[in-house]
Amino acid sequence: MTRGMRLPEAKAHVAEKLGVSPGDLSDPVGMNEIREKLGFGRITTFEISHPTQPVAIEAKFNIADVLGVPVNSVRRFETRRVGGAPQSVRARPGGAAT
């Protein structure tokens, strides 16, 4: 959604990163195992007995890492975690961001 990739291209990118075929991405059985293995988060209603596994934004960090896609929320939280304060992104004259 940030790169403007059309679906076949986006599915191919994700499938390659996960080592599966594009058709596998919508298989909930196979993907549940992959999501568990890679820490992508799962449906907590049914996976409630896995308190040590990543959920929510924790899982989103893993997704950004594995897929190699810039994710704004992940980048923001990473910045705050390290720097302790939100990084301003207001553009300066000339287009550079701080």
Added chain:
Amino acid sequence: MDTESRIPTRMGDGELVRMTRSEIRADLEAGTEAAARRAKVPPLTEEELEHLLDIYGSPARFTGVDIGAEVVLSYDGSGMKTIASRRQDLQIYEQWFGADTIELHHVDYSFKPVKAIVPFEAQEMHEVLLRVVAPVQYGAQPNLGLYSRPDGPVPNWSELLPQGQIAEARAAQEDAVPLAVKDMVYVCEAMYEAGADGVDFDTSAAAGDADFQATLLAVEEVRRRCPELGIEVGMSGEFVLGMHGEVEYDGVRLAGLWPREQMKLAVRAGATIFGPVVNVHAGKSCAWNIARACTIVKPCAHEATIPVHMNVGMGVGAVCMTKYPPVDAVCRASRACVDILKVDGL
């Protein structure tokens, strides 16, 4: 004597009716011909009409795309305190409904009223992002009408136009555009800084061509300031109304644009998702409406260089104009859009 069996199907207003396969076929042909004439685009092919007939001529309660051909399901207006708080509703959309993207929004759903409460909305965005995996958009309408009196500072062009004060009405719209752009950029940038994965300019061009111009100018500036932000431009109708008639974006006159041309300008401005709309004719069958919708959007979907998320909901995209769209109508329209248009999402 009519010996064909009658199949339960829907009218555009949601009424359950029974039509023969021949009648459904005739409506499909009439729908695509009406669209081709109106939008000056090619009609659907014989093969496409036959596929639509298979979908709409089935008495099955539910239908769907082939396994492996699933598309992204994005949601505008998700998380509106239907069940619990906004953040809990968004968790429900992700965890129970399987939403691929979710959208935080304020119930007023226009950028102008959000401007005054943006610190609270940005904080809510931050809290939501901590609790979900799915990409989170912030959605609102450009809603240029809010900048005219009595809601806003500029004269009301809807009052001036019937009085024949064309120049004054145009000037009022031109004065409203920079005010709307400023508010949209302000809200989007605040959401970007809070961590939003995307923003949704929903129901763009609802107030006509100047509304669309404001949206495109805002998208251009948001893209410049927020390079990693997803930007969805969702339309309000199939055809940009010429409330002004002469405003342009990047040298293109906006009044009268159909989805393909709307999409091209959205891409030029910096959008990463485009949401075309085709309004429903409530007095025609859903079969007539889907043929018309697919015909109008097909050139847009086939030529797009960014994802196309067709608007398929109450009153648009061949889904009945009723508060509770029947699932039989929703699933048929959704499957038809994916199979015929190869859209990236709904």
